[in-house]
Amino acid sequence: MLCLTTPTDPEWVALAARDLEGVLVDHAHCEMKAASHALSLVARHPTSLKLVKALTALAREELDHFDRVVDFLSSRGIDLGHPPVDEYAAELRLACKALPRDGTPLLVDRLLAAAVIEARSCERFKLLQGVVEKDDALREFYEELFACEARHFRTYRDLALEAALGDDALVTRRLEALAEAEGRIVQGLAKKAVRSTIHG
């Protein structure tokens, strides 16, 4: 799906079905992180107003998602709690740093790493629709988010293309490298999965 090289292990779906509360809590933290990461990119790369506007709008949308997941938690009497260590994001950051520094602007890689995360979210929300098929409110929410994450993937890829001065071959190459690394990360984390996460 989108740029992903490795589909989610079917065991992830079984784990999510057994621990929907854990999925909701992790999901809430992911939305907050998505918003704050978009804003951190704005803070670090304020020179392109196109990027500033696009990522401000994206952050606003992620914050709205966060707020709505918190409503689901609240209506089910589930606490949000502190975010657990995010091994997926940490390993993806390392993979991003490990790419050959061949003059590609760091911003291109950062935007593409964010695109890969959106692609994985998109895939997971599709899978979650099947997990909650009898819960209309949650299923409709995941349907909406599935479309949002696909759009966010394109936003990040488009911004990366702009940051790469229109070099589509470069963007495709770097995205493939990051997607392959992400696939290995997801496979590695699946082997030691002990809790339900939106990523990893």
Ligand SMILES: [Fe+2]
């Ligand atoms: Fe979101």
Ligand SMILES: [Fe+2]
């Ligand atoms: Fe997103």
